[in-house]
Amino acid sequence: MRKIARLSRFNVASLALGLAFLYLPILILVIYSFNASRLVTVWGGWSLRWYHEFFNDRAMIEAAWMSLRVAVSSATIATLLGTLAAVALSRGERFRGRTLFSGMLYAPLVMPEVITGLSLLLLFVALNAERGFWTVTIAHTTLTMCFVAVVVQSRLGSLDRSLEEAAMDLGCDPVRAFVAVTLPLIAPAIVAGWMLAFTLSLDDLVIASFTTGPGSATLPIRIYSEVRLGVKPEINAICTLVIALIAVVIVIASLASKLSSSQGESAAPL
Amino acid sequence: MSARRIFARPARFAAIAPYVWMVLFFLVPFAFVLKISLSQTAIAQPPYEPIFDLTAGWNALKAAFAALSIDNFRLIGSDDIYVFAYVRSLTVAITATALLLLIGYPIAYGMARLPKRWQAVAMVLVIVPFWTSFLIRIYAWINILQHDGLLNQILLALHLVSRPVVWLSTDTAMYIGIVYSYLPFMILPLYATLAKMEPVLEEAASDLGAPPWQVFWLVTFPLSLPGVGAGVLLCFIPVVGEFVIPDLLAGSNSLMIGQTLWLEFFTNKDWPVASAAAIVLLVVLLLPLLLYERLQKRQLEQGR
Numbered sequence: 001m002r003k004i005a006r007l008s009r010f011n012v013a014s015l016a017l018g019l020a021f022l023y024l025p026i027l028i029l030v031i032y033s034f035n036a037s038r039l040v041t042v043w044g045g046w047s048l049r050w051y052h053e054f055f056n057d058r059a060m061i062e063a064a065w066m067s068l069r070v071a072v073s074s075a076t077i078a079t080l081l082g083t084l085a086a087v088a089l090s091r092g093e094r095f096r097g098r099t100l101f102s103g104m105l106y107a108p109l110v111m112p113e114v115i116t117g118l119s120l121l122l123l124f125v126a127l128n129a130e131r132g133f134w135t136v137t138i139a140h141t142t143l144t145m146c147f148v149a150v151v152v153q154s155r156l157g158s159l160d161r162s163l164e165e166a167a168m169d170l171g172c173d174p175v176r177a178f179v180a181v182t183l184p185l186i187a188p189a190i191v192a193g194w195m196l197a198f199t200l201s202l203d204d205l206v207i208a209s210f211t212t213g214p215g216s217a218t219l220p221i222r223i224y225s226e227v228r229l230g231v232k233p234e235i236n237a238i239c240t241l242v243i244a245l246i247a248v249v250i251v252i253a254s255l256a257s258k259l260s261s262s263q264g265e266s267a268a269p270l
Numbered sequence: 271m272s273a274r275r276i277f278a279r280p281a282r283f284a285a286i287a288p289y290v291w292m293v294l295f296f297l298v299p300f301a302f303v304l305k306i307s308l309s310q311t312a313i314a315q316p317p318y319e320p321i322f323d324l325t326a327g328w329n330a331l332k333a334a335f336a337a338l339s340i341d342n343f344r345l346i347g348s349d350d351i352y353v354f355a356y357v358r359s360l361t362v363a364i365t366a367t368a369l370l371l372l373i374g375y376p377i378a379y380g381m382a383r384l385p386k387r388w389q390a391v392a393m394v395l396v397i398v399p400f401w402t403s404f405l406i407r408i409y410a411w412i413n414i415l416q417h418d419g420l421l422n423q424i425l426l427a428l429h430l431v432s433r434p435v436v437w438l439s440t441d442t443a444m445y446i447g448i449v450y451s452y453l454p455f456m457i458l459p460l461y462a463t464l465a466k467m468e469p470v471l472e473e474a475a476s477d478l479g480a481p482p483w484q485v486f487w488l489v490t491f492p493l494s495l496p497g498v499g500a501g502v503l504l505c506f507i508p509v510v511g512e513f514v515i516p517d518l519l520a521g522s523n524s525l526m527i528g529q530t531l532w533l534e535f536f537t538n539k540d541w542p543v544a545s546a547a548a549i550v551l552l553v554v555l556l557l558p559l560l561l562y563e564r565l566q567k568r569q570l571e572q573g574r
Contacts, residue, residue: 014376025410088285112511119299
């Protein structure tokens, strides 16, 4: 039986309006970042003036650099830990404290950020840790590894286990079987997990505000304090650059997953 | 069979590193919040009376336990500011979730009706804004809603209003911000259940003479309830604790609990009360959190 999708006029209208609602504000923001006029609302012709302004803003550049470093390192640690957690949960069967473990992994996904931030700060203060790059990195790792774990776990769940079993029947030890068979198959999910962790870290304001120290603000913290004072075209330029960076990340992620899924489907090289 | 069991043991070892990490940076900090919520405010750095000093020996520990107090919780229960903040957080979250469902459902429904090829494209289009920064999306709306922003310019040009309307620092602006930011969270679970539904069911109902609205209410909507539940929880829980959106878009005369916690912490430097507020917030969210966890687990297990 052939299914014919019946799109009513109402369906089309709600889709069009919904997508317009999602994209127009961002589009407007990007367009106004190229505005020559200082007044955000008056169009003064195309110009790169605000980008120039941003690149001469030492404090902003430093914050951006800090954010990038935090995002790359926390995403990397989170991907490692999150993947391990996903493997343990979907292949480890029962072990002591499993319920607590999965509970701890799901909770931060929905926990209000103010609570996560507050609790980590209290820990860092009690440990007398100097707050800055490392404390923010640890905080972001704790949050994002849970997202990585969920992404990788759902991929592991949909895998055909007989492939792993076949490898072991053919004489692979479990670790070798994992590296040779499972790992290539879940690689797209791992890449996607890293990208998700990276953007989440780059995006976070609340947890970073709690866990950073004086003099080491991340980009969202700087943007936030500027935005509270009102709209500035320079902020539009920075936001556009962040959007561009994230767009590049998404494109790389989707290319990587396409590449590895077309490889993975045919054969996993031993 | 046996291979599966052999695989299980090294997989268990994989749990060690993430397990230790989560205990250290999730569970232990939590114990700290609980502990400090029970201690007294002090003008010091850090601004609270330490409670446990393990070096001081057993007697000191007993004395410390005696010094624990629930004063901070009593303060939160009796102070109008906190009671109002909790009530407002819940009202805002319920209203926003209802709006999200109302706006998200038709979009998800439209997506599910698209030809298969286009569904994937539509899904990417819905997810992409979720990848762009939260703060940037709110800032985009400040651009539009400000006094001489685009919205007012359009309204004035169309002669719909004679004077610029005040949008910023109002609840309207806040709801726009929340709906805008959380829409993908509502659409995706709804779409997931709607796309799985057999169109034959709807066809059968309409062949038997049901008018479209009846087909929707008697067939489509009841079948999509799991998606509705997931979407509602996924939006409701974080909105209750939301800080950035009300802070930047709503007025400052009535605060949500996330904002009072922030204020107590950063401005008043009253860490014990902030911690107590966090504990109460968590207790409020416990039921929806447990529900969500169960849903998530069931979905993961179904995927297996």
